[in-house]
Amino acid sequence: MTRGSFLAGAAAVGAGALVGTALTGEAAAATGPEASTGPDAGTRTPATPNPAGEQRTPGRGLVRRGVMYECEDGETPHTGWKRTRMRSDMRSIRRELHANSVAAFGTGVERLTATATEAAEHGMHVWLQPRMADVPEREILDHLAETGRQAERLRRQGARVYLSVGCEFILFVPGIVPGANAVERIENMLKGNWNPEAAQRKLTRFIGLAAKTGRRVFRGPLTYGSAHGDKVDWDLFDIVSVNYYESFADPRGHVKELAPYRKWGKPVAITECGTCTFKGAPDAGGMGWDVVDYSKPKPEVRMGVRRSEHTQAQYLGEVLNVFEQMNLHAAMVYQFVTSDAPHRRERRYDLDIASYSLTKAIWKAADSPTARWHWEPKESFHAVARHFAHAERRDRQGLSEAPRRDR
Numbered sequence: 229m230t231r232g233s234f235l236a237g238a239a240a241v242g243a244g245a246l247v248g249t250a251l252t253g254e255a256a257a258a259t260g261p262e263a264s265t266g267p268d269a270g271t272r273t274p275a276t277p278n279p280a281g282e283q284r285t286p287g288r289g290l291v292r293r294g295v296m297y298e299c300e301d302g303e304t305p306h307t308g309w310k311r312t313r314m315r316s317d318m319r320s321i322r323r324e325l326h327a328n329s330v331a332a333f334g335t336g337v338e339r340l341t342a343t344a345t346e347a348a349e350h351g352m353h354v355w356l357q358p359r360m361a362d363v364p365e366r367e368i369l370d371h372l373a374e375t376g377r378q379a380e381r382l383r384r385q386g387a388r389v390y391l392s393v394g395c396e397f398i399l400f401v402p403g404i405v406p407g408a409n410a411v412e413r414i415e416n417m418l419k420g421n422w423n424p425e426a427a428q429r430k431l432t433r434f435i436g437l438a439a440k441t442g443r444r445v446f447r448g449p450l451t452y453g454s455a456h457g458d459k460v461d462w463d464l465f466d467i468v469s470v471n472y473y474e475s476f477a478d479p480r481g482h483v484k485e486l487a488p489y490r491k492w493g494k495p496v497a498i499t500e501c502g503t504c505t506f507k508g509a510p511d512a513g514g515m516g517w518d519v520v521d522y523s524k525p526k527p528e529v530r531m532g533v534r535r536s537e538h539t540q541a542q543y544l545g546e547v548l549n550v551f552e553q554m555n556l557h558a559a560m561v562y563q564f565v566t567s568d569a570p571h572r573r574e575r576r577y578d579l580d581i582a583s584y585s586l587t588k589a590i591w592k593a594a595d596s597p598t599a600r601w602h603w604e605p606k607e608s609f610h611a612v613a614r615h616f617a618h619a620e621r622r623d624r625q626g627l628s629e630a631p632r633r634d635r
Contacts, residue, residue, distance in 0.1 A: 288626050290551055292353055292558030293616050294329030295321055295586065296500060298565075299339040306597045307567035307589075309339045315346055317564060322350040325586070325609065326616035331355035331499065331560045333395070337371065341378040348387035355499070355560070357392035357453060361400035362409050365434065368394070368401060369441050376445035383448045391446045392499065393438035395453035396471065397431055404430045428459060439464040453499045455514075456485070462492045467557065471500035475510035475543070482550045495557035502562040502584040503543045505606065507536045510543045520582045526595075528576045535581050537607035545611050552619065561612055565589060565603045586612060 297317065302308030321327050330352050332343040337358075344354045358375040360368045372393055379391045394400070399410040405422050407413035416422050435452060442450050451467040454460050462468045468489050476482055489496045503509045504516030512518070519533045544561060551559045562584050571580035571588035580588045587603035 288555070288623060289553070289619060290556060290559055292329040292497070292560075293548075293619060294327040294331060294352070294355075294558070295325060295561045295612075296331045296333060296563035297321070297343060297347075298563060299332055299334035299336060299343050301335075303568045304597055306599045306601060309334070309336070309343075311339075311342060314339075314343055318343070318346045318350050318352075321347075321564065322352055324605075325613050326620055327352065328616075328620065329353040329355065329558065329560065331357060331392075333357040333359050333392075335360050335371070337374045337378055340375055341382070344379070344382055344387070344389065348382060348389070353388040353390075354382070355390045355392055357395060357499075359395050359400065362402060365401065365403070365437070369437060372438060373441050373445050376442050379448065380446045383446070390449045390451060390467065391442055392451050392453050392469065393435075393442045395499075396455045396458075397434050397438070398427065398455070398458070401434055404434065432459070432461065435460060436464065451497065451499070462494060465494075467495045467497050468492050469497045469499040471514070471562075472498050472547075473501065473503065473513040475503075475513060479546060479550050482547060483554060486554065486556070497558035497560075498547075498551055498556060499558070499560050500562040501544070501547055501551075501559060503540050504582055504584055505535060505537055505540045505588075505608075506581045507534045507539055509536070509539055516584070517582045520579060526577065527579060529578060529581050533575075533581060535575060535578060541607040541611035544608050545615060548612070548615050561586060567597075567601070567603075570597070570601075571604075 297314075299309045299314075318330070321330060328351075330343070330347040332340050332347065332354065334340060335358065340356055340358065344356050347354050356375055356379045358368075358372050360371045376391050379389050383389045398404050399413055402408075404427050405413040406416045413422075438452065439450065449466040451465045451469040452460060453469050453471055456470050456472050456474060470486070470489060472486070474482065474485055476485075486496070504512065504519070506516075506519065509516045519530050521528050521530055548559060564585060565587045566580070566583040566585040567589045569579040569583040569585075569589065570591045572578045572594065575581070577594075585606075586609040587605055589597075589601060589603050591597040591601045
């Protein structure tokens with residue numbers, strides 16, 4: 229089931245796909261570089277040669293295996309980003325999850341930079357992705373520019389850093405689709421209260437501005453976190469990146485969906501992947517979070533939704549294997565922890581059911597977390613850790629077997 233068809237209510241209204249494919253048609257992902265258009269097409273800065281900056285042995289799978297780490301204010305004083313907690317989490321991500329890469333995303337240049345620095349000090353590769361939403365374009369671009377400057381400083385200090393100029397602008401940047409926030413924009417898409425052609429023009433324009441801003445301040449590999457099916461001029465970037473939440477009974481379905489991204493002749497990265505923690509969650513794709521009814525005085529998980537850590541673990545194991553077999557450049561699991569969606573014993577209040585995170589947040593109090601809340605690994609954490617550890621051992625063995633001239 230595609231993300232678009234889920235948004236369209238399992239195609240019940242016949243709307244096809246909304247977030248990505250409604251703009252471009254089913255063949256959008258297959259569009260090659262020859263189709264590049266847009267106002268900045270003649271003034272773009274060329275992508276850097278050997279953009280990923282990595283040598284690899286053919287057939288050895290992913291180069292970057294990691295997890296998304298959110299750097300945001302929380303819904304309560306205790307659930308937002310904290311430096312001490314972040315440092316502990318980075319140790320766990322490297323030592324227990326066996327990740328070799330971390331994507332720090334969110335707002336606040338200082339906390340993004342601190343997270344990236346800590347990850348780099350643990351020997352991990354870093355993606356920096358500012359995500360400022362629902363504010364004027366100039367604020368978004370200024371925030372991107374300052375994040376990019378810090379990314380460049382880290383790169384010059386020897387850290388392995390990529391800069392992503394943003395994520396799914398169609399949902400988070402005002403003015404592309406009508407609506408004051410992402411939820412309203414999705415609702416307007418569902419109701420047909422938007423112009424797909426005009427939205428594509430606006431999206432293309434803003435992606436171009438973001439790429440230009442990133443190039444001006446950052447000299448390392450540049451990318452953008454696109455929704456699956458988005459039409460993006462990848463000539464602007466060094467790495468083709470897609471947020472991928474699709475589900476297929478046959479793994480060959482994933483290969484078919486992702487193969488067209490290779491036509492650009494650049495490294496392909498899965499910059500988000502994952503599923504929620506309930507039976508059937510993979511079919512809900514990127515809308516799995518919508519099983520919670522927030523209209524109730526206390527948010528409740530809808531009737532009939534059954535918690536299943538095994539479903540989440542199994543899905544991640546399957547897609548990671550596909551990404552490895554396709555020899556994609558990177559795969560980043562969304563996400564490490566969702567602090568504002570606590571796990572509770574009573575099913576209807578177990579908000580972790582609707583979470584994509586590899587860990588479950590455990591609050592000391594049922595309704596208001598204290599500073600002493602903690603996370604515990606889910607079944608998916610252990611599944612991903614096993615996969616990453618096995619792949620790391622395989623990579624080391626491949627390196628030891630490689631001819632000396634290739635090292």
